[in-house]
Amino acid sequence: MVLETERLVLREMKPEDDQALFLVLGDPENMRHYPCTFDERNVKDWIERNRNRCEKDGFELWAVCLKETGEVIGDCGLTLQKIHGEILPEIGFHIRRDCQRNGYAKEAAGAVRDWAFGTTDVPAVYSYCRYTNGPSIKTAESIGMHVVCEYPDETNGMTHVSAITRKEWLEEITENTVL
Numbered sequence: 001m002v003l004e005t006e007r008l009v010l011r012e013m014k015p016e017d018d019q020a021l022f023l024v025l026g027d028p029e030n031m032r033h034y035p036c037t038f039d040e041r042n043v044k045d046w047i048e049r050n051r052n053r054c055e056k057d058g059f060e061l062w063a064v065c066l067k068e069t070g071e072v073i074g075d076c077g078l079t080l081q082k083i084h085g086e087i088l089p090e091i092g093f094h095i096r097r098d099c100q101r102n103g104y105a106k107e108a109a110g111a112v113r114d115w116a117f118g119t120t121d122v123p124a125v126y127s128y129c130r131y132t133n134g135p136s137i138k139t140a141e142s143i144g145m146h147v148v149c150e151y152p153d154e155t156n157g158m159t160h161v162s163a164i165t166r167k168e169w170l171e172e173i174t175e176n177t178v179l
Helices: 013-027 042-059 104-119 134-142 166-176
Strands: 002-004 008-011 061-066 070-085 086-095 122-128 146-153 157-165
Touching: 002 042, 002 104, 008 104, 013 042, 013 061, 013 070, 013 086, 013 157, 042 061, 042 070, 042 157, 061 104, 070 104, 070 122, 086 104, 086 134, 104 166, 122 134, 134 157, 157 166
Parallel strands: 086 122
Antiparallel strands: 002 008, 008 061, 061 070, 070 086, 122 157, 146 157
């Protein structure tokens, strides 16, 4: 499974991606909105868990690689997550701090959104995060998502949820298609 965008390749994670992903997931500043910062064992488990998700669910978080160099700069993909008591398809992403503010998260998340609606039968995709995670909320909005709710929870204090439906996505595509 490989997705390509103008500047990125999203591909299945490999065990040898552990050091590159540790630079993302092991960075306390990068993970300040996440429940924890990963150690090297957590990263190896993360890779294995995502590889298992692909076998079980047919999708996962993929390694985000710069097309030009092949360098792994993060992860992005579709996973099933418990959001406000329901198991829902969520687009998740983590980009290495020195690669942020270059539009990579938007580019990767947009490709995953298009893949999800073009390949699966999900009626909507979601993004959720701690309500203070402004960059993730902006990334969700940049791919057409809108706020659907905020709710209190033990992990985030308050969780922010954004979503886009298949219908909204199709309407957006139709509006942007030049006939």
